[in-house]
Amino acid sequence: MKILLITPPLTQLNTPYPATTVLKGFLSPKGHSVDQMDLGIDLINKIYSRQSLSELKLPQDYINTVDAVMSFLQGRDKTLAVRIANETFLPQGKRFQQIADLEWAFGYSGLDDKAKHLATLYIEDIADYIREKIAPHFDLIRYAEKIALAAPTFDNIEKSLQKTSQTNPIDKWMIELLEARIKNTSPQVVGFTIPFPGCLYAALKCCQYIKKQDPNITIMMGGGYVNTELQEISDTRIFQYIDYLLLNDGELPMLRLLDFLENKSSKEELVRTYYIDKNLDKDKQLVYSGNDDSNIAFAETGTPDFSGLPLSKYLSLIELTNPMHKLWTDGLWNKMTLAHGCYWAKCAFCDTHLDYIGRYDAPSVQVALERMNSISEQTGQTGFHFTDEALPPKLLKELSQEIIHQGKVFSFWGNIRFEKSYTPQLASLLAQAGCIAVSGGLEVASDRLLTLMNKGVSIAQAAASCLNLTNEGIMVHTYLMYGFPSETLQETIDSLEVVRQLFDNGLIQSAFWHRYSMTIHSPSGKNPEKYGASRLDSKANPFANNSVEFTDHQSINLDALGKGLHKATYNFMHGIGLDFSLQDWFDIKIPKTNVKKRCF
Numbered sequence: 001m002k003i004l005l006i007t008p009p010l011t012q013l014n015t016p017y018p019a020t021t022v023l024k025g026f027l028s029p030k031g032h033s034v035d036q037m038d039l040g041i042d043l044i045n046k047i048y049s050r051q052s053l054s055e056l057k058l059p060q061d062y063i064n065t066v067d068a069v070m071s072f073l074q075g076r077d078k079t080l081a082v083r084i085a086n087e088t089f090l091p092q093g094k095r096f097q098q099i100a101d102l103e104w105a106f107g108y109s110g111l112d113d114k115a116k117h118l119a120t121l122y123i124e125d126i127a128d129y130i131r132e133k134i135a136p137h138f139d140l141i142r143y144a145e146k147i148a149l150a151a152p153t154f155d156n157i158e159k160s161l162q163k164t165s166q167t168n169p170i171d172k173w174m175i176e177l178l179e180a181r182i183k184n185t186s187p188q189v190v191g192f193t194i195p196f197p198g199c200l201y202a203a204l205k206c207c208q209y210i211k212k213q214d215p216n217i218t219i220m221m222g223g224g225y226v227n228t229e230l231q232e233i234s235d236t237r238i239f240q241y242i243d244y245l246l247l248n249d250g251e252l253p254m255l256r257l258l259d260f261l262e263n264k265s266s267k268e269e270l271v272r273t274y275y276i277d278k279n280l281d282k283d284k285q286l287v288y289s290g291n292d293d294s295n296i297a298f299a300e301t302g303t304p305d306f307s308g309l310p311l312s313k314y315l316s317l318i319e320l321t322n323p324m325h326k327l328w329t330d331g332l333w334n335k336m337t338l339a340h341g342c343y344w345a346k347c348a349f350c351d352t353h354l355d356y357i358g359r360y361d362a363p364s365v366q367v368a369l370e371r372m373n374s375i376s377e378q379t380g381q382t383g384f385h386f387t388d389e390a391l392p393p394k395l396l397k398e399l400s401q402e403i404i405h406q407g408k409v410f411s412f413w414g415n416i417r418f419e420k421s422y423t424p425q426l427a428s429l430l431a432q433a434g435c436i437a438v439s440g441g442l443e444v445a446s447d448r449l450l451t452l453m454n455k456g457v458s459i460a461q462a463a464a465s466c467l468n469l470t471n472e473g474i475m476v477h478t479y480l481m482y483g484f485p486s487e488t489l490q491e492t493i494d495s496l497e498v499v500r501q502l503f504d505n506g507l508i509q510s511a512f513w514h515r516y517s518m519t520i521h522s523p524s525g526k527n528p529e530k531y532g533a534s535r536l537d538s539k540a541n542p543f544a545n546n547s548v549e550f551t552d553h554q555s556i557n558l559d560a561l562g563k564g565l566h567k568a569t570y571n572f573m574h575g576i577g578l579d580f581s582l583q584d585w586f587d588i589k590i591p592k593t594n595v596k597k598r599c600f
Contacts, residue, residue, distance in 0.1 A: 001258055002033045004187035008203040009040040009143045009174060011195060012328075013315045016041075018335040018387065019193035019223055019250070021304035026251045029302060032258065035185045036308050039177060039206070040199075044140075045070070045313050046173045047130070048123065056134060056169060061091040062126060069119050073315040081115035090118060093125030116330065117318040124319070135168040142198025143170075148225070149197045152541035154237045161204055161241070174202060175209050182210070182217075189261065191254070192242075193223035200225060207241035218261060220254070222246035227354060228521065228546050235542035236276060236286050245274035248355040249340075251296045295355075298340040299363035303374045311379060322573065324477035324510035327413060327437055333385040334375045338368055338399070342389035344417060348453045348531060349443070349484065350389075351521035357389050365398040372410065386414030390440075393421035400433035413437035418462035418478075422469060431472035438469060439477040442511075444484055445498035446491045452531060453484065454523070459498060466507040477510035478502075482565060484516045485524065485552040486532030490591050492561060496568060496582055497593040503572040505598075510573060513565045515558060518548040560588045 005020040020036040028034050046052060048070050053063045071077040072084065083089040096118075123140070130138045137144035147160050182190075190210060192203040207219050219242045227248055238245070246253040253272050259265040267275075271290035278285060317329045327333075339362035345352045352358045376382050391414045403410060411434045416422070418440045442462050443455060450458060457465075466476045480499065482492050502508045518525045518533070525548045528535050536549040564586035571577040571585075583590055 001189055001262060002185065002187045003027065003035070003189045003191060003258075004181065004185050005034060005036040005191045005193070006178075006203075006206070007036075007038045007040060007193055007195075008199045008206060009043050010139070010141050010198060010202070011040055013041065013044060013140065014317060014329050014331060015314055015333050015335060015385075016306065016309050016311075017193070017195060018304060018337075019195065020191075021306050021309070021335075022301065023191070023193075023250055023254065024307070025302040025305035026296070027254065027258075028305060030255065034305075035181075035187070036305075037178075037181050038309055039174065039202070041310065041313050042177045043170070043174050044315070045310075046177060047170065048126065052169075052173070053126070056130065058126065058129060059091065062122075065090060065122075066126070069122060070315070073116065073119055073123070073317065074312060075316065076312075078112065081112050084115035084118050085111050087118065090122045091125075092121075094128060095121040095124045113318055113326075113330075116316060117321070120317040120319050120329075123315075123317070130170070135170040137201070138170055139198070142196065144201035145196070145198035148200035148544075150547050151197075151229075151544045154235045154543045157201065157204065157543075158237055160201060161208055171205055174205065178206050178209065179213075182214075187217060189218045189220065189258070191220045191222070191250075193250075194221060194226055195224040197225055197229075199223075204238070204241045211241060218243050220244040220246055220257065222250045222253070224356075227356065228351065228519070229544040231521075232540050232545045233274065233543060234286065234540070238543075239274075239276045239286075243275060247272040247274075249295060251301055252294060253290075255296075256290070295359070295361075298361040299367050303371045304336065306375065306378045322510055322512075323475060324437065324439060327385070331383060332379065332381050333383050334372075334379055334381055335385050335387050336371060336375060337387050338395055338414075339363065339388055339392050343392045344390060344456060346454045346456065346523075347441075347443075348524045349481065349516060349518075349522055351519055352523060353521045353526065360392075362392055362395050365395060365402050368395065368399055369402050369406075369408075373408075376410070382410050384410060384412040386412060388414055390415055390417045391438075393419070393426065397426055397429060400429045400435070403433040404429075410434040411436050413475075414439075416440045416465075418442065418457050418465040420461055420465075422465040424468045424471070427468040427472040427474065430469075431474055435474055437475035437477065439479065440465075441481075442478040442499075443481045444487060444491065445480070445495035446487075449484060449487055449491060452486070463502065463507055466502065470507055470509070475510065476508045477512070478508050480511055480513045480565075480569070481516050482513055482561060483556075483558050484531075485518075485528065485550070486554075487516075487552075488554070489556050489561070490594065492556075492565070493582060493590050494593050494595050496565060497595040499569060500572055500578060500582070501595075501598060503575075504578045511569050513562065513569060515562055518550050519546050520548055521546070557588055560586070563587070564590070 007017045011017040024034045024036050050067050053066050072080040127140050147157055194200050210217050221242045256269050256271050273289050276285050277287045318326050341360040342357050343360050345358050413436050416438045445459050447458050469476050524531045528550050533550045533552040568585035
């Protein structure tokens, strides 16, 4: 069949989101004709052009400079860096009022990065203008996210989709780009991946257009948002815009569905698929078919296929001076998963009941390296972002040994668990093979809470792993958490002191705090009482179901606490205030830390 796979606006701007490349790599060898489209990057390139900014009536200095800036951020005109970096070329809006210490941030890393940072602020200024004057839901890496974020019903989404008389230029351009691609490819099936809430509105707007123009095209939808939010959907209104909703890994559900559409099988053979059967009674028309554990082995899912994606159109951006954040937004990194799922899959806060985390399936090192070689040849890039939930140390070790043995040149980074496997010997091996950075969850730097979370590591062990990696020149970023059930204010402040010590001793280079969110797919959401919490509402929503409202019967001002944690950690990362009293970072009264000496 002729299939068009689409990543709708908006996700990352520096590199393709991997879902369509994975499905194309799997389906094409099965005899299907598969095209793919990153509608988000196409839309950004349409918006950020002289012609479009003129139509949007931006100030003339933005209109005059936008094409040159886009060329620079796409790597086609690096000589413009000097003019951008001298701070006289670009118009400066509100974003420039919050500018960091550029000499500190870029004095050692060069002119190019400074220019990218300033150009990114310029791009964000334009986005702010569009959001304030033209399209209130616009953002650079999401679109109408608030409409879909934790949406218990389909009501607000439907209202937004029905406002056809108020279509803004952004929607109009998006539909024009979609229309051109459909005319060019004439697909029988269109598949949308919805990785985030900030993609749903745009995708449904596209579906609305397709249904009106050519109702014979079959529309299917899947992806991260669908898997986390719509597993228990009962509201049928989304099926006015789509035909099938596919859950979990898309390979087998799509393969079975395509066989059915080609009259090679029956609907009874569909797997993890929602659809409407109008032959049934009205209250029974929403059908979920094939609730089983059938899956394609990860080693047999094929190599991601990047053909058809406009790799030259992606933008290298530097929004923040955080060194880890730079990796996420700067450069065309090849996104690839080494192994399916998490080899640990026990953490209480994690969505371990979802298939993409809970089912671990690792290929051989030969398969992993073959995929790396193929992807690198396709894209011309040797840098890889491994998107695993947690990179398996055994496979990572074998892969590094094979990279060194074959004399390959790669750079790679990804998420790990700070466990005992990361010895000085393994850290050295990883560095030799091309590992440049890792991120990992320290979560709450409290051994009591780490045990309660079933994290499987201690503070001392995490610190040892960080030290071993840092000693080999591998940058270490850690994720931190506050607000976990039963976590006291004292424990949070003690955790901040541990973080301060990690920075002060050079064990980590970057960190970020996240507020704990209970989800229905996590052990803590399945059994909150076990973790000292009570669920406030157990009734399922008709549309999205993910976040769980809960109480742990504490009266901690988490908003004020989070503000202080972020402020302190941002300064620690810049080497500032490491000798301050922790109270200096907070507007609320906090206890003195109980951590009296070095804790690792």
